[in-house]
């Protein structure tokens with residue numbers, strides 16, 4: 001894990017979606033590792049926003065560009081100006097429910113946005129020379145969901161029922177097509193210098209997420225206002241994994257690509273541990289209450305006939321279809337990247353609640369402490385790589 005420090009130190013790293021939940025944590029981590037981080041996002045997606053709290057401390061050295069991935073010229077100019085060695089592409093319209101209301105925006109952002117990044121590298125010799133690696137962040141929802149109990153492997157068929165899932169599957173296909181057609185591994189170091197991979201993780205939790213219709217942010221918001229949390233689907237289950245687990249996977253993957261290991265230029269799953277990862281919403285609320293005793297909730301009947309979702313909104317404000325069962329098989333990452341989850345689901349939930357409690361009760365941002373604790377857990381559990 002600490003070897004990453006050497007690899008990212010002084011490297012110019014371009015992070016799209018840096019003002020978002022995952023992007024802000026990634027920028028903080030990369031900054032700790034000594035990278036020169038350039039962020040590119042179209043806006044600050046929520047109020048409050050995690051990135052805004054990090055701007056004056058952990059992320060004070062991050063160069064922040066407000067730009068749209070659909071603005072080809074600005075995107076290309078920004079890339080050419082900073083000549084990154086690696087791009088982590090996280091900018092996306094990431095919400096399933098929103099994608100039902102705004103399918104065109106979702107497809108444009110998630111598919112054409114990815115295309116614009118890849119095309120910028122393809123057509124520009126300066127970028128072709130400097131960008132050694134691209135990690136495109138997609139999702140576990142990119143698989144054709146068979147509603148079965150087994151975990152999906154990287155070579156399972158892609159699909160996607162709702163616009164968000166399908167757009168991420170399409171982003172995967174665009175990436176694989178560019179890798180085959182223009183960044184073919186057989187021509188690596190001959191006609192091009194860029195290794196491209198995709199990373200598929202599921203829903204993650206952690207402090208600093210204020211997106212709509214996500215259970216823990218919804219609970220934190222309600223408790224902080226002294227309101228009762230309304231739970232419509234108490235028996236819904238979903239996996240629970242801390243955001244740092246997936247970011248650890250992206251960084252490990254980026255590291256391999258940066259050092260020219262072309263066998264890593266493919267798709268990778270980073271899922272939660274099996275044991276106990278699928279627990280119900282009501283159980284989660286009870287765990288939160290143990291830690292934040294002013295938590296009160298009421299269960300309201302769900303009439304949507306859709307009460308066993310495993311992903312996306314858990315507050316139950318949605319009526320559209322979402323996958324019921326969705327599990328990732330992360331054997332490839334565990335075996336080849338030596339990636340593992342560092343925290344149990346109990347620790348992930350506890351760290352997340354602690355973060356929000358600190359924020360709402362003390363106005364303290366726990367991001368640095370969480371990063372340190374995560375790195376320590378990695379060291380004590382698995383030793384240095």
Ligand SMILES: NC(=O)c1ccc[n+]([C@@H]2O[C@H](COP(=O)([O-])OP(=O)(O)OC[C@H]3O[C@@H](n4cnc5c(N)ncnc54)[C@H](O)[C@@H]3O)[C@@H](O)[C@H]2O)c1
Pocket residue numbers: 016017018019020021022023040041042043044045067068069070089090091092093094109113137138139140201202203204205211
């Ligand atoms: N949060 C999760 O649980 C989760 C799970 C699986 C996959 N993902 C993926 O991880 C990535 C980050 O998700 P998140 O939860 O941090 O989302 P978020 O909504 O918090 O952040 C999205 C970011 O993308 C930027 N963005 C959106 N449209 C853009 C555009 N057209 N041009 C430039 N920037 C744009 C926003 O400004 C923001 O910085 C996404 O690709 C998402 O699909 C997230």
